[in-house]
Structure formats: structure tokens, C-alpha cells
Amino acid sequence: MGREAAPAEREAIDPGDSASPDRSLRADAVRNRERLLVAAAAAFAAGGADVPLEDIARSAGVGIGTLYRHFPTRDALVEAVYRHEVDVLCERADELLTTLPPDQALAEWLQLFVRHVATKRGMLSALKSMMGADTSLFEQSRARAAAAATKLLAAGAAAGTVRGDIQGADLLRAVGGICMSTDQERSEASERLVGLLFDGLRHGAVAASPTAVTASSVSNISG
Amino acid sequence: MGREAAPAEREAIDPGDSASPDRSLRADAVRNRERLLVAAAAAFAAGGADVPLEDIARSAGVGIGTLYRHFPTRDALVEAVYRHEVDVLCERADELLTTLPPDQALAEWLQLFVRHVATKRGMLSALKSMMGADTSLFEQSRARAAAAATKLLAAGAAAGTVRGDIQGADLLRAVGGICMSTDQERSEASERLVGLLFDGLRHGAVAASPTAVTASSVSNISG
DNA sequence: GACTAAACGGAGGTAGCCTCCGTATACTAC
DNA sequence: GTAGTATACGGAGGCTACCTCCGTTTAGTC
CATH class of the missing domain: 1.10.10.60 (Homeodomain-like)
Structure with missing residues (x-):
């Protein structure tokens, strides 16, 4: 005991x-x-x-x-790691916005998010046991990530390189779904699919962006 | 490690x-x-x-x-306990059928099932960790419990005291839903609601049963 | 009753958890 | 720069749970 x-x-x-x-x-x-x-x-x-x-x-x-x-406690550490990872992810959104054009920043950040989810899979069993105890943790984290995504989307929309009718939360839901549906180990498939999704985001933009996004033009989307 | x-x-x-x-x-x-x-x-x-x-x-x-x-291993023990509880539950179905009229046997067994689910809640965290590894365990157990329920239902239908158009699996799904929806500690609410459900089972029977079922005539169904 | 294979039981080795307190170090005041 | 102090570090050591191993006991058989 x-x-x-x-x-x-x-x-x-x-x-x-x-x-x-x-x-x-x-x-x-x-x-x-x-x-x-x-x-x-x-x-x-x-x-x-x-x-x-x-x-x-x-x-x-x-x-x-x-x-x-x-x-x-062990749980305190697990929770802090989780929070910290979300922190880093959100901070990177701001950094990327200062160093890259908004659409590229968004593309990069989405790839970071994919890797973030992939890493989380390892701690899943630890987090699972906290789901009951601390649901606010996950809601807060989702809200913060969605806020970061919204910021990036808004910057892209303002620059005219990303369509403006998408919510950050919806985008993350789509990306999260892609990550969950693809296979465990190889996150390349996720990255490709997210790149594809990003191309869709640019498609409805006011003005087409001249910048090239690496992961989005890959032809092999076998799964 | x-x-x-x-x-x-x-x-x-x-x-x-x-x-x-x-x-x-x-x-x-x-x-x-x-x-x-x-x-x-x-x-x-x-x-x-x-x-x-x-x-x-x-x-x-x-x-x-x-x-x-x-x-x-610890998991082996947890799994064995779970299997054993299901075993006991299914055995009791046969016992009850030999000592009670079919409809009463069914009523008693449903109450046993309610308590069974309540007990399982304590081991939930242990079982949770095995869900990924051994899904067949849960499917098998559900199938066996459903078979026991079907047996009881069939006996009641043959005696004309229970309606005959209900599947064992459906009945258990309903009872399980009741157990999940009601509050943790007090399983009395579940028992009352399941009694109510059982009254419904008797209602469409070929011949009305004269036997009284204790838990089914409770008036207070607030919870 | 004697024999043997099967089962019991718990001492003890190993390892992870957590605390406690002497030591080291970052900050503050002068 | 130096002295003083609150803050933080580190790891030895006690505690407890896990699991194994093997001498002892016992159920089943002839």
C-alpha cells in the first residue's frame, strides 16, 4: 500500500x-x-x-x-513533462512567426505538431492513468495548442497566403486525426498527409504564395 | 526497467x-x-x-x-480473477435455474450481474492496462455472460413467464448501460432500474407469472 | 505403510521509492 | 570584492515490493 x-x-x-x-x-x-x-x-x-x-x-x-x-511524485513529473512539451510547441509558433513567412511558419509548425504527437505516444500509458484525475490538464493543453494554431492561421490569412475560414481548433483536430489514424512507428506518412492538408489551406488563399513547402509536394501518398 | x-x-x-x-x-x-x-x-x-x-x-x-x-505475473492474477468472476456468474445462472422458477432465476441473476459490475469497478485500473494486450479476454467474457443470459431468457420464455423476443446480448447491454450510467458507490439505484427492466421483460410474456419479484415494485426511481 | 511426484512456504537477493541532512552555491548587502 | 544567508544540491540509507530458489510437506498411488 x-x-x-x-x-x-x-x-x-x-x-x-x-x-x-x-x-x-x-x-x-x-x-x-x-x-x-x-x-x-x-x-x-x-x-x-x-x-x-x-x-x-x-x-x-x-x-x-x-x-x-x-x-x-511520478505523476507530477509526467504532468510537468506534458505541460512542458506543449509549452515548447506553443513557443515555437511565435519563434517561427518571427523568422519565416506566415505560411511557411504554419507548415513547419504543423510538422512539429506531428512529431509532438508521435512522442506523446510513448508516455501514453502514464498519461492514461491521469486522465480521470486531471481532465483539465488535457483541455487546457488543447486550448493552448489551438490558440497557437489560430495565431499562425491568422498571420497567414493576413498575409493573404492562407485561407481565412479555418479555426485553429478544427485544424488541430484534423491533424490529430491524421496522426491517430496512421501507423505507430513511421510518422513520415503523417507528415506527408499533413503537408497535403496544408496545401489545401493555401489553395483558398487570397493571393497564392510563391514559397515552396517541402513536405507537401511529395507524390507517394500510399499510406 | x-x-x-x-x-x-x-x-x-x-x-x-x-x-x-x-x-x-x-x-x-x-x-x-x-x-x-x-x-x-x-x-x-x-x-x-x-x-x-x-x-x-x-x-x-x-x-x-x-x-x-x-x-x-500480476497481470495473470488480475486476468484470472476476472475470468473467475465471470465463471462464477455463469455457474450461478445454472444453479438458479434448478432452484427457482425461470423468471425468478432471471431476476436474481440480473441483480447478481449488477453487483458483479460494481465489483469490477475496483479493478478497473488494473484491467485497463490489459485492454490493449488481450482484447479477446473481454470479448470471450461478454459472449459467455450473454450465453448465460440467453439460457435464462429461453427458460423463462418456454415457461411462458418472460417474453421471448429479447436476445441475451441485448439484455446485458441494457443492464450494463444502466450500471455505467448510475453513480459509483450506491448500486441500489442500478438494482431498482434493472428490476424495472425486468418487469418489462415479464410484461410481454405469454402467461402472466404469479411470482412476485422484490426489487421490481419499488416506487422511488429517482436516481 | 511406503514411495514419489507435486505442491507448499518463506528466507533472502534485488531493485525502486523516498527521506534526510550535511555540503555547496547563487543571490544580497555592503 | 567579501561576508552572510537562504536556497538548492546530492546521494547514502532505510523501507518495501518483487520474485526466485530450494528444503520441507503432503496428496495420491500401489
Whole structure:
């Protein structure tokens, strides 16, 4: 009984995650937290949800005590990894908008999203057990991703290179559906299909964009 | 990684469970196996899926070695408990048919089924993790329960006390739906509603039955 | 009653979980 | 720059669950 139930109650650390990444957290603490999230993401994606936490701490280059200070329970770590991945995805949307034309930014971001979903599959069994406990987590994450998608779509529509009658949430639903329907391991099929979808987004644009999108012109859509 | 993955591969014991409960199993082995299943069912239903196996062995009055001999993995135990519960349920159908008039037997059995589903809720998290791996388990169990229901229905129809145009599978689907829709803890609501359903089954019978069914005449169907 | 194959039981090795506290370090004030 | 302090680190160690192995017991057979 005492195996992973006892210490669940404890003050959650929760430094706000992405909104205010560190509220008076010391610099080394921020760094270690980030390292842990990266290492945990890799471990969960690769080895499933029951990786020893000691392994994660070691591969992050920190002690086990540090891991437990930041994430008192396994679930806390899983949730933080999930949130973090969504954070990174949403941040990339803004970055891409500053470095690329809106339509290319959208295309790139959709491919990132495909890979994001593929990575999540590894942690699925861990997340599954939290579905009942914390439904708001998933709703929030979906809303944030949809907001990022909407932003990219709006930029493309404003530039006249992407049609303007598509909602971010609908787009993500379509992309998510594609990811779910295609095979587990090979995400190339998903990437191709999403590229195809993106071509559809450009098709109804006010002005045709001259920029070429790599993944969208592939001929082999066998599945 | 080695926490519960390593010893999963091993010759399954599988003495056939209900079809031939013990194929040349020694008497004490049969007895202990049964005890373990009962203790495990109680433990899973009460404490969730992560009860220490040592506790189950102790409350069954056997050594941990005996538990592992019968059920090499935790999943094997969970699956066996599930199968066993379905076995017991189906056996009770036959028993009830020999001791009660068919319509009463059916009414009693439906109430047993309600309690069966309520008990399963406790092990849900354990079963959930096996859903992907072993879908045939659930299909087989549903088919067997449906067969038992069909048998009871047929007996009632032959006696003229239950209408004859209902399939066992459909009946179970309805009862299962009732169980799922009503609240977790209090299964009384389910029992009342299933009683109501049963009254409907009698309503279209060839000849009205004189036997009274307790749970069916309750007036308060608020929940 | 004697024999043997089958089954029991639990000690003990292994490993993951989590805590605790001495040590190290980032920030602050001067 | 230096001193002081709150904050964070790290990992040894205790606890517990998992699982195996093998000496002991017992059911079934002749």
C-alpha cells in the first residue's frame, strides 16, 4: 500500500511552468528543472512510463533528491513533462512567426505538431492513468495548442497566403486525426498527409504564395 | 526497467479455469488457487490494483511462493480473477435455474450481474492496462455472460413467464448501460432500474407469472 | 505403510521509492 | 570584492515490493 500512495500529499511546487517560468527560483534550480524535463521526456518517450526515476535523474546529471524536490511524485513529473512539451510547441509558433513567412511558419509548425504527437505516444500509458484525475490538464493543453494554431492561421490569412475560414481548433483536430489514424512507428506518412492538408489551406488563399513547402509536394501518398 | 517486465515471459499455467477447473491438479493446489482468487478479488475490489501481492497471499493463507506458482505475473492474477468472476456468474445462472422458477432465476441473476459490475469497478485500473494486450479476454467474457443470459431468457420464455423476443446480448447491454450510467458507490439505484427492466421483460410474456419479484415494485426511481 | 511426484512456504537477493541532512552555491548587502 | 544567508544540491540509507530458489510437506498411488 505504501508504495506510491503515501507521499502524494505535499505542497506542489508549481512555479507556473510557462506563464512565469521561475518565480524567484534560483538559477541552478531552473537549469536543473529544465534538464530533468528534457531527460524525462526522452526516457518516457523511449522506455515507457515505468522508467526508474533514478535513471532519469542520472541522465539529467542531477541527484535523485533534486528530482524529488522538483517533482514530488511520478505523476507530477509526467504532468510537468506534458505541460512542458506543449509549452515548447506553443513557443515555437511565435519563434517561427518571427523568422519565416506566415505560411511557411504554419507548415513547419504543423510538422512539429506531428512529431509532438508521435512522442506523446510513448508516455501514453502514464498519461492514461491521469486522465480521470486531471481532465483539465488535457483541455487546457488543447486550448493552448489551438490558440497557437489560430495565431499562425491568422498571420497567414493576413498575409493573404492562407485561407481565412479555418479555426485553429478544427485544424488541430484534423491533424490529430491524421496522426491517430496512421501507423505507430513511421510518422513520415503523417507528415506527408499533413503537408497535403496544408496545401489545401493555401489553395483558398487570397493571393497564392510563391514559397515552396517541402513536405507537401511529395507524390507517394500510399499510406 | 526491470521492475515488472523481466519475468513476464514464462510458461503460463492455465489449467483451463472453468471448462476443466483442474486437469490433474492436486487437491490442495485447487483449494489454494481458489483461495487466492477469492482473496485477490476482495483485495482488488477494495484497495485498487496496486495491492502488494504479499498481502493477497497472506490473506489467502498461503505463501508468496504459492501465489507466484499459480500466477507468475500480476497481470495473470488480475486476468484470472476476472475470468473467475465471470465463471462464477455463469455457474450461478445454472444453479438458479434448478432452484427457482425461470423468471425468478432471471431476476436474481440480473441483480447478481449488477453487483458483479460494481465489483469490477475496483479493478478497473488494473484491467485497463490489459485492454490493449488481450482484447479477446473481454470479448470471450461478454459472449459467455450473454450465453448465460440467453439460457435464462429461453427458460423463462418456454415457461411462458418472460417474453421471448429479447436476445441475451441485448439484455446485458441494457443492464450494463444502466450500471455505467448510475453513480459509483450506491448500486441500489442500478438494482431498482434493472428490476424495472425486468418487469418489462415479464410484461410481454405469454402467461402472466404469479411470482412476485422484490426489487421490481419499488416506487422511488429517482436516481 | 511406503514411495514419489507435486505442491507448499518463506528466507533472502534485488531493485525502486523516498527521506534526510550535511555540503555547496547563487543571490544580497555592503 | 567579501561576508552572510537562504536556497538548492546530492546521494547514502532505510523501507518495501518483487520474485526466485530450494528444503520441507503432503496428496495420491500401489
